Amino acid sequence: MTGKTTGMHHAPQRGDATVTPLDVAAIRRDFPILAQQINGHPLAYLDNAASSQRPMQVLDAIQHYYTHDHANIHRGVHTLSHRATDLYEGARETVRAFINAASVREIVFTRGTTEAINLVAFSFGQHLGPGDEILVTTMEHHSNIVPWQLLCARSGAVLRVAPINEAGELLLDEFVQLLGPRTKLVSVAHVSNALGTVNPVKAIVAAARARGIPVLLDGAQAIAHEAVDVRDLDCDFYAFSGHKMCGPTGTGVLYGREAILRDLPPWQGGGDMILTVSFSGTTYNDLPYRLEAGTPHIAGAVGLAAAIRYLTGIGMARIADWEAGLLAYATAALGQLPGLRIVGTARHKAGLVSFNVDGIHPHDLGTVLDQQGVAIRAGHHCAMPVMERFGLAGTARASFAFYNTTGEIDQLVDAVRVAQRMFA
Amino acid sequence: MSAPAPDLQSLYRQIVLDHSRHPRNQRRPEHADREAEGHNPLCGDKVRVYARLAGDSLRDVAFEASGCAICLASASLMTEAARGRTLPEVRALAGQFENALESGGGTLAGDLAALAGVSQYPSRIRCATLPWKALIAALDASPDTVTTEPMSPS
Numbered sequence: 001m002t003g004k005t006t007g008m009h010h011a012p013q014r015g016d017a018t019v020t021p022l023d024v025a026a027i028r029r030d031f032p033i034l035a036q037q038i039n040g041h042p043l044a045y046l047d048n049a050a051s052s053q054r055p056m057q058v059l060d061a062i063q064h065y066y067t068h069d070h071a072n073i074h075r076g077v078h079t080l081s082h083r084a085t086d087l088y089e090g091a092r093e094t095v096r097a098f099i100n101a102a103s104v105r106e107i108v109f110t111r112g113t114t115e116a117i118n119l120v121a122f123s124f125g126q127h128l129g130p131g132d133e134i135l136v137t138t139m140e141h142h143s144n145i146v147p148w149q150l151l152c153a154r155s156g157a158v159l160r161v162a163p164i165n166e167a168g169e170l171l172l173d174e175f176v177q178l179l180g181p182r183t184k185l186v187s188v189a190h191v192s193n194a195l196g197t198v199n200p201v202k203a204i205v206a207a208a209r210a211r212g213i214p215v216l217l218d219g220a221q222a223i224a225h226e227a228v229d230v231r232d233l234d235c236d237f238y239a240f241s242g243h244k245m246c247g248p249t250g251t252g253v254l255y256g257r258e259a260i261l262r263d264l265p266p267w268q269g270g271g272d273m274i275l276t277v278s279f280s281g282t283t284y285n286d287l288p289y290r291l292e293a294g295t296p297h298i299a300g301a302v303g304l305a306a307a308i309r310y311l312t313g314i315g316m317a318r319i320a321d322w323e324a325g326l327l328a329y330a331t332a333a334l335g336q337l338p339g340l341r342i343v344g345t346a347r348h349k350a351g352l353v354s355f356n357v358d359g360i361h362p363h364d365l366g367t368v369l370d371q372q373g374v375a376i377r378a379g380h381h382c383a384m385p386v387m388e389r390f391g392l393a394g395t396a397r398a399s400f401a402f403y404n405t406t407g408e409i410d411q412l413v414d415a416v417r418v419a420q421r422m423f424a
Numbered sequence: 425m426s427a428p429a430p431d432l433q434s435l436y437r438q439i440v441l442d443h444s445r446h447p448r449n450q451r452r453p454e455h456a457d458r459e460a461e462g463h464n465p466l467c468g469d470k471v472r473v474y475a476r477l478a479g480d481s482l483r484d485v486a487f488e489a490s491g492c493a494i495c496l497a498s499a500s501l502m503t504e505a506a507r508g509r510t511l512p513e514v515r516a517l518a519g520q521f522e523n524a525l526e527s528g529g530g531t532l533a534g535d536l537a538a539l540a541g542v543s544q545y546p547s548r549i550r551c552a553t554l555p556w557k558a559l560i561a562a563l564d565a566s567p568d569t570v571t572t573e574p575m576s577p578s
Contacts, residue, residue: 363548393491394467422432422441
């Protein structure tokens with residue numbers, strides 16, 4: 001993310017004894033998956049916005065857990081169950097510290113960002129009725145659109161959409177004007193997955209909370225790229241996925257301000273979320289367990305905690321600086337190619353570049369790049385309204401992580417040139 | 425990386441690139457006896473196929489499309505291969521084409537052979553087979569939009 005971004009603090013860093021800015025060669029040795037040839041070329045993995053890769057430290061933590069410590073949690077009286085419970089709850093504390101939440105009661109484990117948003121839509125959504133409004137923006141991922149559409153269909157609520165400009169920036173004045181007496185929730189991306197825009201989330205939260213409206217931030221594209229402080233952001237909900245931050249797939253987190261979580265009705269019933277069950281009535285467990293039914297993804301939480309330790313070991317501020325450098329380099333290098341148009345030119349951007357090349361469909365470009373070892377995403381990026389806004393069928397998208405290098409961006413640029421010659 | 429990898433040239437054969445740049449029969453006929461739409465929502469390819477019949481044969485076939493080079497070239501090559509054939513021949517050709525791409529089986533006659541390399545690119549096979557599926561849907565007078573994508577999330 002370039003320049004000063006809003007709502008992010010620089011976490012204390014444990015890895016500062018190593019070189020500055022980043023010893024990327026050493027980091028890459030932790031990621032054996034990166035050291036391979038794809039179609040006869042070194043892999044340049046530039047699809048991190050879809051999913052990042054995992055370091056051995058994360059894989060080892062999961063392996064160690066299953067090899068030595070696994071049992072079911074919260075119920076056994078035996079040693080392994082205690083160990084597994086300690087690891088799972090320890091992971092919750094690691095997440096809490098990572099995002100600076102006030103309490104572990106505010107950390108709900110989910111399958112990912114999508115499930116976290118669905119949890120809010122289902123549970124918080126029970127407070128909504130006909131004519132109530134939910135406000136999102138044009139740049140949302142489908143997972144921050146469809147759960148609200150489903151809620152609207154159930155409740156008679158109405159989904160409102162705040163527009164964006166040609167650069168892909170939220171029109172803040174229009175957003176504020178859409179905050180009305182019937183607005184019951186604001187749900188916006190912290191960072192756009194299709195455009196890279198970093199939204200002015202502190203201004204968004206301030207405007208909404210001044211009117212007593214809670215705010216959910218979809219942090220899927222922010223969490224691995226800058227330090228996130230939910231208390232500084234002052235948001236009510238913050239959702240993110242483990243697999244985009246070097247953690248396992250099938251893991252995610254819903255942060256919820258305790259005062260608001262306390263009033264959420266349960267959304268899935270089952271074990272762990274109850275205190276007592278009887279056919280004459282059931283009582284529910286405390287936070288956060290009330291919102292986590294059934295045996296959770298214990299190993300996933302263990303892996304997620306290892307990923308957080310890995311990221312904080314490097315230092316989120318240094319990760320942000322490195323990726324800002326990659327973004328600047330890629331923007332300049334791609335921008336000099338004739339016939340290439342970058343889609344999403346917000347002043348504050350995260351480390352991804354969406355682009356189109358004249359005369360080459362994004363899927364053809366994706367195939368030609370793959371044949372040269374370059375992995376990018378091509379298509380609508382699960383953000384069809386963004387594509388509609390810009391009148392595009394799709395884009396090619398290169399998205400960066402701290403283990404990427406300028407050399408990989410050179411490889412991308414060379415591969416685009418090859419495609420341009422082929423389709424000329 | 426001064427030249428495309430050899431396997432890239434097997435996907436984007438010169439004839440495929442030519443048909444994608446200058447698609448034949450990309451037009452909407454004034455009168456069509458049959459028409460049908462193919463749409464792959466995941467990748468965005470969209471093709472509408474128009475057919476004019478004369479008895480038991482395909483007198484004219486044309487299309488409108490927006491999509492990738494493989495989809496456009498396949499639609500264009502399809503119109504040239506199918507026009508003037510009897511309907512059973514067109515259906516047989518569609519079956520051969522689909523078989524050749526999806527299982528690498530059999531051989532494709534004439535210019536259609538230029539698309540055989542697509543079979544090596546699993547994620548792109550659906551781009552090439554979409555126009556054919558739309559053509560068959562048109563011949564069947566199917567009112568539904570057809571797709572060659574599996575049920576997949578978007």
